[in-house]
Amino acid sequence: METLKLAFFCWESLHSTFKVGGLAPATTHLAERLAQKGHEVHFFTRGEGDDATINNVHYHYCLPYGDNIVEYCRTMSNMLVDAFRAHDTPPFDILHFHDWHVVEALHTLRDRSTVLSYHSTEYGRHGGNFGGWWEFKEISGKEWYGGYIAKTVTTVSSSTKTEVMWLYNVPGWKVTVIPNGIDPDAYYARVDPGEVKKHYGIHPLAPVVLFVGRLTYQKGPDLLMQAIPEILAKHWDVQFLFAGTGDMRGYLEGMAHGLPVQFLGYISDEEHVRLLNACDLVAIPSRNEPFGLVLTEAWSAERCVVATDVGGLAENIDNFRNGIKVPVRPDSIAWGVCHLIDDPAYMQRLGKAGRRKVMERFRWSVVSERMLGVYREVLRKGRDEDNRAG
Template structure:
């Protein structure tokens, strides 16, 4: 493929101080890997640094939006980043790649270009598969529909998300390509002394540790894991639980966890995140809705065994009893999955090793980047429009 000039539009990145969730690493690492292949990649995003920066081969262009609510804020961001884009559109960009709904208004203004929209999730999914009644839900869902309508090509992170956007927004199947999120597995497999890490948190070195990593929101199901804990302790009294992440359910969860062997760690920096992954005995992903689930590939990269609810990308990617355990979205089922594994360290290690093998085969950035470039090539050669 000839060298392309590519514009990424995303409201968060690792190249700025604005990082909310998995969208930042997913888009940043994709941009970096495209730049390593010799393409000229520009990343239009929020940031409180200088207007422009070159980081790991990617050209960043920042703005500082404002607004009384999330919809107004994203409208301002779209207008500001379109101005920044036009200042760098000579020679013209070959591909404009938009990530999620936040910059759909920018895509509207630039809809005559070769535009790609990636759905990393939907507003419906972010609310755990519920239809919201408040006005922001309706506005955001409308933008997700319009983005799928005007984009020349669409990608989703899983087949379940493809089905979701086809069902919710009538995006035609021929327009959608499924491309999972990528990962650098070696970044997550680090040597640690599990006993020392556990002692740091006041846990006995031999006590089994169950780790939850994610936003403390309804979608991510931390409350389901919490409700499962008494059932787990009835079988194995010494299991300890670490919850890493922040979110609007934290206060409720902390109150509900009173008297249980649970610690809420809040935001955890990347280095400590990796230490926890490599020191824990089991990672649990109890989501009610999960388009892909970066925590899954991170845990597998660290050769950790996973118990996850059978939803979305988790259901698609886990081979049951081969590289993880899939359970229904219920506290008693989550408890059963954990209890099924917790007394058999050799079994958990075997599942974790199988998970890492799957990451190496399917989710490495070299594989994912080539697949995304294939979407661009098809669009430039007169494919889906």
Template sequence: MESCKVAFFCWESLYAERVGGLANAATNLAETLVKQNHEVHYFTRGSIPDQTINGVQYHYCRPYGQNIVEYCNDMSKAMVSQFRTHDSPGKFDFLHFHDWHPVQALHYLQDRNTILTYHSTEYGRNGNQFGDWWEFREISGKEWYGGLIAKRVTAVSATLRNEVMTLYNVPEEKCEVIPNGIVPRAYRASIDPGEVKASYGIHPYAPLILFIGRLVYQKGPDLLIEAIRKVCQHRGDAKVVVAGTGDMRQFLQDRAKDLPVNFVGYIPDSEYIRLLNAADVVVIPSRNEPFGLVLLEAWSAEKCVVASNVGGLSENIDAFVNGIKVGVDPDSIAWGISTMVDEPWNAGALGIRGRNKVDRLFLWGPIVQRLTGAYSRVVA
């Protein structure tokens, strides 16, 4: 595709307001587009001056609102105002919106060449359940409306594509799969696993089980805690580190009072890399996972993954080849963890094969080439 000028609209980024995996995915997409000779302006939140990082031009706004819906509507208006100041004389070729947060901005700019990427849905974030509270209805309505008015739609997995087509009647010919990618070298580090374990009070030879993610129902940390109870009956030396914050933290800590689980809360990226490379098993017990960036991060570090057989995790893991797929229940999760803890040689082999799959299928360069193909179909 010839060089083009692209505007990103996303409520988070790696260099200002960062909430979850969306920041990583959208930022890396933008930076890879620049590497492929495209111009990218990234409209997002932040309380810092506009700046250019790795060739991407970031434009920040500071929205306000009584609730998340009002907040995102205010953010969208501010984004559009900033966008218009940069839209002339060289008009943008494509406008790329990420998730529901900037859908109001998509509404204002719907006459342009627009593309909307679903990274998840409100239905999925609530554990495949329909909510009857007003925020659920408002957010789901915005997700439906975004899919209706965008010229092109992408989803990060086939499961999510089917979900948005079913929930929001997005036509099949309008929606395609563009997966997330990874920069694998960022997650592989030469560390002394025993030293890292010791810093958490863990014996160097004790198996370390790692969970990182938001402590919310969708991510299944409660399933992990109940599974660990069973794992410890089998392996009394097993230790668990739970990294992340969320509404379920106090509940989980109460449930795990008698278990060898260390809740470390939010940790910086550097500490995450140390823990990731010291871990023996990475567990992803999600009830719903449209893609699952932690999977690619663990594979990049050549780590064995035990993951729920759902969504993008199910699509991307080849069972017993590069990971273990388990049911969404404590017994199955416990079985998967215990099996890998008992077979460290097999766990290591699965991790290496996971890294090989990353190098074949999940590098950002080829993925962004697929994305620019989707851009070209906006105007086809």
């Protein structure tokens, strides 16, 4: 089988000082899985220190600067292109760009065999609202331009495909849906739930609802917070843990006054796994969700989920078979949580069904092979164009 020389452009990875959200694990693990298959993978990203090879992936770092996020990403793209050119002999076969941050680099290298992956959109990151400030317009413009000049486009869900087609007029034939992958065994652990709960001052038998994610409008933590009094009216002993950081934390802390809620802030990967396997259910109350990595993480731990019926969550959850989907409303979220807590055996069945779906559809061995199919199609089309030109 043909081996490829691949260049990843992304503003974060798991192996740098800059890790913001789900983009880092999604791109890092994809790169590592492709390297395991024998392909030569170079990852151009932000970071301090010298270049390094980690898990067979070659990392090349830069330290950008800028007075705002748009200028910062412009200097980053220029630096990444310089690093790329230093390693372009023999030439790379595929250049894979992730999200808008590196569109300036895509512009410079647009004549090559390029792939742009939309992990989300600026519209989606604002919870399905159009922003009025200049950064929103600048970033949205770069997302449009990237979809226009890339040879092919991937999205993490069909809903995101529809979103970029609607927002940016990207033709459907140009877009392939490739979901995020996961290593399910990395999120499954045998823990004593009672001991983990006691660590947080919670009675070992008290039901625990876990939220994991950025505390931002898009992720809907305020919707879950508004649902809590209604949940407690029916189940007084339920406890709530919010893991993550974000600009809504102060507002949420005010809402949580007098409620059985703990804000854990940033947690380590190890603690993340412990909590997933110790909680009773995971709540995902997003207003907009391109994919929702926390869904496949929860399923990998055999946890049941209550999620809003949006985006990738709506696509991937089979309602009442491996989770519960509810409208984007606090009272609906409260109903879903109460419905599950009333029947622990049912919760367990749904969680196990979720893990089975992960094993069938979302393991990296499956997802990486699908991405390789996209790469080979780009190369095939490039060869056909060269033949016609010749």
